[in-house]
Each structure stands twice: as structure tokens, then as C-alpha cells.
Amino acid sequence: MTIKPLGDRVVIKMVEAEETTKSGIILAGSAKEKPQVAQVLAVGPGGLVEGKEVQMQVKVNDKVLISKYAGTEVKIDGEELIIVRQSDILAIVE
Amino acid sequence: MTIKPLGDRVVIKMVEAEETTKSGIILAGSAKEKPQVAQVLAVGPGGLVEGKEVQMQVKVNDKVLISKYAGTEVKIDGEELIIVRQSDILAIVE
Amino acid sequence: MTIKPLGDRVVIKMVEAEETTKSGIILAGSAKEKPQVAQVLAVGPGGLVEGKEVQMQVKVNDKVLISKYAGTEVKIDGEELIIVRQSDILAIVE
Amino acid sequence: MTIKPLGDRVVIKMVEAEETTKSGIILAGSAKEKPQVAQVLAVGPGGLVEGKEVQMQVKVNDKVLISKYAGTEVKIDGEELIIVRQSDILAIVE
Amino acid sequence: MTIKPLGDRVVIKMVEAEETTKSGIILAGSAKEKPQVAQVLAVGPGGLVEGKEVQMQVKVNDKVLISKYAGTEVKIDGEELIIVRQSDILAIVE
Amino acid sequence: MTIKPLGDRVVIKMVEAEETTKSGIILAGSAKEKPQVAQVLAVGPGGLVEGKEVQMQVKVNDKVLISKYAGTEVKIDGEELIIVRQSDILAIVE
Amino acid sequence: MTIKPLGDRVVIKMVEAEETTKSGIILAGSAKEKPQVAQVLAVGPGGLVEGKEVQMQVKVNDKVLISKYAGTEVKIDGEELIIVRQSDILAIVE
Numbered sequence: 203m204t205i206k207p208l209g210d211r212v213v214i215k216m217v218e219a220e221e222t223t224k225s226g227i228i229l230a231g232s233a234k235e236k237p238q239v240a241q242v243l244a245v246g247p248g249g250l251v252e253g254k255e256v257q258m259q260v261k262v263n264d265k266v267l268i269s270k271y272a273g274t275e276v277k278i279d280g281e282e283l284i285i286v287r288q289s290d291i292l293a294i295v296e
Numbered sequence: 297m298t299i300k301p302l303g304d305r306v307v308i309k310m311v312e313a314e315e316t317t318k319s320g321i322i323l324a325g326s327a328k329e330k331p332q333v334a335q336v337l338a339v340g341p342g343g344l345v346e347g348k349e350v351q352m353q354v355k356v357n358d359k360v361l362i363s364k365y366a367g368t369e370v371k372i373d374g375e376e377l378i379i380v381r382q383s384d385i386l387a388i389v390e
Numbered sequence: 391m392t393i394k395p396l397g398d399r400v401v402i403k404m405v406e407a408e409e410t411t412k413s414g415i416i417l418a419g420s421a422k423e424k425p426q427v428a429q430v431l432a433v434g435p436g437g438l439v440e441g442k443e444v445q446m447q448v449k450v451n452d453k454v455l456i457s458k459y460a461g462t463e464v465k466i467d468g469e470e471l472i473i474v475r476q477s478d479i480l481a482i483v484e
Numbered sequence: 485m486t487i488k489p490l491g492d493r494v495v496i497k498m499v500e501a502e503e504t505t506k507s508g509i510i511l512a513g514s515a516k517e518k519p520q521v522a523q524v525l526a527v528g529p530g531g532l533v534e535g536k537e538v539q540m541q542v543k544v545n546d547k548v549l550i551s552k553y554a555g556t557e558v559k560i561d562g563e564e565l566i567i568v569r570q571s572d573i574l575a576i577v578e
Numbered sequence: 579m580t581i582k583p584l585g586d587r588v589v590i591k592m593v594e595a596e597e598t599t600k601s602g603i604i605l606a607g608s609a610k611e612k613p614q615v616a617q618v619l620a621v622g623p624g625g626l627v628e629g630k631e632v633q634m635q636v637k638v639n640d641k642v643l644i645s646k647y648a649g650t651e652v653k654i655d656g657e658e659l660i661i662v663r664q665s666d667i668l669a670i671v672e
Numbered sequence: 673m674t675i676k677p678l679g680d681r682v683v684i685k686m687v688e689a690e691e692t693t694k695s696g697i698i699l700a701g702s703a704k705e706k707p708q709v710a711q712v713l714a715v716g717p718g719g720l721v722e723g724k725e726v727q728m729q730v731k732v733n734d735k736v737l738i739s740k741y742a743g744t745e746v747k748i749d750g751e752e753l754i755i756v757r758q759s760d761i762l763a764i765v766e
Numbered sequence: 767m768t769i770k771p772l773g774d775r776v777v778i779k780m781v782e783a784e785e786t787t788k789s790g791i792i793l794a795g796s797a798k799e800k801p802q803v804a805q806v807l808a809v810g811p812g813g814l815v816e817g818k819e820v821q822m823q824v825k826v827n828d829k830v831l832i833s834k835y836a837g838t839e840v841k842i843d844g845e846e847l848i849i850v851r852q853s854d855i856l857a858i859v860e
Contacts, residue, residue: 493669528669560671
């Protein structure tokens with residue numbers, strides 16, 4: 203079963219804290235907007251979104267920082283996923 | 297009797313919870329914005345909506361996730377339907 | 391005496407509840423935004439509305455669903471009419 | 485003495501209630517936004533208004549419905565006038 | 579000493595009440611937004627203002643109605659002046 | 673040490689009150705938005721600012737009126753400076 | 767490990783107060799929006815951001831003034847970084 207996000211939406215899965223530490227990223231716990239590392243699972247086609255051209259800059263498997271606990275949670279085939287807009291993604295980490 | 301939605305509007309029918317489980321999707325019950333699985337019954341023509349070009353990305357019979365209990369309920373020929381804008385649709389599920 | 395609506399405005403007349411039932415449409419009474427069935431009496435020319443191009447999609451005699459008790463009521467030659475913008479119209483019913 | 489309205493502004497004069505009745509229009513008195521019948525005295529040139537192209541659709545002597553007690557009152561040569569934007573005008577009545 | 583307003587700004591000087599009466603204009607004193615008659619002293623070049631093309635429609639020495647006590651007061655060489663945007667000007671009176 | 677403002681930003685230095693009086697400008701002390709005379713020290717390149725084309729209309733050494741105590745104060749090499757957007761500048765005085 | 771900011775985002779690192787003093791910049795401590803000097807570590811590609819073309823004006827190693835404690839803090843490989851949008855950057859200092 204697959205999810206095909208519409209427009210500039212991106213399906214992501216939060217990366218576990220342990221995995222985060224290994225990768226060298228420790229997020230500031232006291233920040234009001236907690237950024238989080240997530241992995242990209244599916245990417246919308248972009249194109250015209252609310253009348254504005256959007257080019258998708260992330261791709262499947264990218265590790266990304268999201269600006270806060272943004273988007274909508276869904277549970278699919280037992281996995282907890284989040285659907286965000288690309289504009290909620292701050293950066294790609296490598 | 298038929299409904300022809302205007303602009304970027306889409307007529308959907310919520311999929312029953314049982315059917316949702318079978319398809320492998322379980323929605324997070326505690327989320328503030330509860331996404332829901334629905335089936336598309338009718339799709340507006342898109343085109344200029346509030347002066348912006350909208351291309352319709354869903355089609356009749358698509359299963360879709362909607363971001364919340366969006367739109368306006370109508371009861372037609374005994375069926376409870378909802379009219380949403382396409383931008384309220386998060387993703388197509390297959 | 392006639393009313394010629396400006397821009398994207400549409401003159402409608404609510405369809406009586408009895409007539410609504412006959413046509414097979416029963417509106418959800420508890421919904422916060424009650425959609426209503428109305429008949430189109432006059433349609434503005436569209437064109438540039440607040441600087442945006444609007445194409446009129448409804449025509450005289452269409453039965454339409456409106457999203458709520460939108461628009462401005464007027465009483466002309468004894469008839470109670472409502473002037474709405476086309477964007478307040480959800481769908482055409484046939 | 486004359487008033488030349490700027491942009492999409494229109495100078496109107498409310499039509500007396502008695503005159504309104506004669507013409508067959510009775511306005512719903514309980515409506516929150518009371519529409520009113522007025523006569524157009526002067527029309528701005530339209531053109532670029534806040535960066536958007538506006539085409540004037542009313543002309544001098546038109547009878548118009550305005551959406552509420554919109555605009556700014558002025559008293560010129562003893563006459564009470566109102567200056568509204570064209571977008572405050574709902575319809576032309578004939 | 580001169581003031582050269584930027585963009586769509588206009589430097590005006592309120593016309594005294596006595597002079598206003600002579601010219602036949604009496605402003606409604608109870609209106610919440612009191613329109614006022616002023617004389618134009620300097621006019622900005624127009625052009626791109628906040629990314630939108632503005633064409634100046636008033637010129638030096640025009641008598642104008644302004645929608646309310648808009649703009650910013652300055653006192654230059656003993657004269658009390660006001661700097662408004664052209665969109666605060668309702669009409670030119672002649 | 674130099675400051676190169678970005679976009680439509682302008683670095684200004686308030687002109688002392690004494691100097692202001694000499695130049696013939698006396699600002700209305702009771703006005704809620706106190707305009708102030710300042711001298712331009714550095715001007716951003718303009719160009720695309722938030723997707724809109726901005727053309728810079730002020731240049732270094734211009735005396736300008738600013739609409740209020742706008743912008744952000746910085747102290748550089750002992751001088752108190754203010755960084756404003758060009759749209760906060762009302763007029764150039766000569 | 768690297769961070770590649772998306773769109774018009776910029777990764778910066780605040781410059782220590784001691785370093786700030788040496789460079790001759792002393793920030794006004796009482797200002798409500800405290801500007802701060804930071805060093806640019808990574809710059810997004812710009813391009814279409816929310817449908818608007820953005821050209822990046824800062825580059826890696828620039829010293830910049832930011833308008834307030836803007837953006838989102840992240841801690842990467844032991845360093846505290848901040849991700850801001852370019853529009854939060856007031857000026858480049860040299």
C-alpha cells in the first residue's frame with residue numbers, strides 16, 4: 203500500500219532519537235519550535251500549489267530537518283507517518 | 297441526481313472505519329486534526345479559482361486522505377457526502 | 391424590474407424545503423454551515439474581479455448548493471432574493 | 485462644483501425610502517447588512533487600483549444596490565453624498 | 579526648502595474650515611471617518627510601490643477629499659503639512 | 673568598517689534636533705507617529721524583495737523623513753544607526 | 767556532516783560577544799529587537815520560494831546582522847547553529 207502526496211506535500215517518518223545521536227545531530231531540547239530529523243518516504247509532484255509554481259527540492263530517502271511537529275499524523279500498515287508541506291522542511295542533512 | 301462541484305471542489309464520501317482497517321490504514325485517534333480516508337465521487341473542473349490556475353489531481357473513485365473534517369456536509373438521495381476543496385486533500389492512497 | 395449583478399455576483403432564490411425533499415436532497419440540519427439549495431435568477435458578467443479573472447460557471451435556472459446563508463438579502467417585487475458571489479456556490483445539482 | 489472620484493471610487497446619493505417603494509423594491513429591514521438603493525452621480529476612471537486593473541461597470545444615473553452603509557459621507561452644496569468603491573456595489577437595478 | 583515625497587505619497591495642507599464653507603463644501607461632522615478638504619503641495623513619482631505599478635492621479639494645487647485624518651503630520655518652515663498615500667485620497671473637487 | 677544593507681534596506685543616522693531646527697523643520701511633538709529627519713548612510717541594492725521588484729529612490733547623504741521610530745538600532749564604531757526599509761521613508765527633504 | 771538549507775534559508779552561527787567588540791560593533795542592549803552579528807555557514811539555493819523568485823545575496827563566511835533571535839536553533843556536531851530565512855538578515859558587515 204502506498205501514499206501519493208498531492209501538490210507540495212511530503213510524507214516523512216521521524217528518525218529515532220538513538221539514530222539521531224549516532225548521526226551526530228543533537229537537537230536543542232529547550233527550543234520552543236523543536237526541529238526534528240525525519241526521513242522522506244514520498245514526495246508530491248509539486249507544480250501549481252495555490253496558484254504558485256513549486257519545485258520539489260527533497261527526494262525519497264533524504265534526511266531532513268523539520269521546523270516543528272508540523273503536518274498531519276497518519277498510521278499506515280503499522281507505521282506512524284507525518285504529511286508535511288515542503289515549506290515546513292528547513293534543510294537536508296547529509 | 298448528480299452533483300457537479302464548481303472550481304476546485306471535490307465531492308467525497310467517508311470510508312467506513314471497518315473498511316479502513318481492512319485496507320491497512322489506522323488513523324491516529326489522538327491527533328488534533330484527524331485525517332480521514334474518503335472516496336472521491338465527483339471532481340470540479342479546476343481552472344481559474346480565485347484568479348489562480350488550479351489543476352485537478354484527483355479523479356473519481358480515488359481513495360484520499362483529508363486533513364480534517366473539512367468541507368460542507370450534504371445528504372443527497374440518502375447518502376451523507378462532503379464537499380471539500382482539493383487543497384484539503386493530503387494524499388491519494390492506493 | 392430587473393437586477394443586473396456586478397462582477398462575479400449571482401442573484402439566487404432559495405428553493406422551498408418541500409421542493410427540496412421532492413428532489414431527493416435532504417440537508418444535514420445539525421451542520422454548522424447549512425448548505426442550501428437555491429435557484430439562479432441572474433448572473434454577473436464575471437471578468438476582472440478584484441484584479442483577478444473570473445469565469446462564470448453557473449447560469450440562469452441552475453439549481454445550486456450554497457455554502458451557508460451567504461450574501462445579502464433583498465426583497466424585490468415581493469420576492470426575497472439573495473445576492474452571493476460565485477465562490478459561495480459549492481456545486482450545481484441536476 | 486464637481487467631485488471627480490479617484491480610482492474605482494463612485495459618488496452615490498441614497499434614494500429616498502418613498503421613492504424606493506414606488507420602484508417596487510422593499511429592503512429587508514432586519515438584515516444585518518442593509519442593502520440600499522442609490523443613484524450614481526460620478527464614477528472614477530478605474531484603471532490600476534492597488535496594482536490591479538479595474539474596469540468600471542456602473543455609469544452616471546445608474547440605480548445601484550450597495551451592500552451596506554459603505555463609504556464616506558460628504559455634504560456638498562447641501563446634498564448628502566457617499567463615496568464608495570465599486571466593489572461595494574452589488575448590482576444595478578433597472 | 580522642499581519635500582519630495584517617495585512612491586505614491588502626496589504632501590497636502592488642510593484647507594481652513596472658513597475657506598471650505600465658501601467653496602460650498604460642508605463636511606458631516608458626526609461621521610466617524612471625517613473627510614477633509616486639502617490642497618496638494620507635492621506629489622510623489624508613483625511607479626513601483628510595494629511591487630505594484632501606481633499612476634499618480636493628483637497634481638500640485640488640486641483640492642482633494644481625504645478619507646480620514648490619514649498620514650503623518652510634519653511642520654515645515656512653520657506650515658503644518660500631512661503626508662498621505664494617494665490611496666487615502668477619495669476624490670478631486672473642482 | 674562598513675554595513676552593506678540587504679534588499680530594500682537603508683542605513684540612516686538621526687539628525688540632531690538642533691540641526692533640524694536650523695534646516696527649518698520642526699516636527700509635531702504630539703503626533704502619535706513622530707516623523708524624524710535622518711541622513712542616509714548606506715542603501716541596499718533593491719531588486720527582488722519578497723518577490724517584488726523594488727527600485728531604490730534614496731541615495732547616500734539624502735536627508736529623509738521617516739514615518740516613525742522604525743527599524744532596528746545598531747551601534748557601530750560608536751555611532752548609533754538605524755536600519756529601515758525604504759518603504760518606511762516618507763520623503764526626501766532638500 | 768553537512769546541512770543543506772532549502773529555499774531562501776541560511777545557516778548561521780552567532781559570533782561571540784568578545785569577537786563582536788573587537789570588530790568594532792556594539793549592539794544596543796536595550797533595543798526590543800536585538801540585532802546580532804552572525805557568521806554564515808551555509809546558504810540555500812534561493813529560486814522559487816512560496817511562488818516568488820528569491821536571489822541569495824549572502825554567501826558562506828559573510829558576517830551578517832540579523833533582526834532578532836530569529837529562526838530555529840539546531841545543535842550539530844556540538845555546534846549551536848541557527849537556520850533563518852534570508853529576509854531575517856538586515857545587512858552584511860565588513
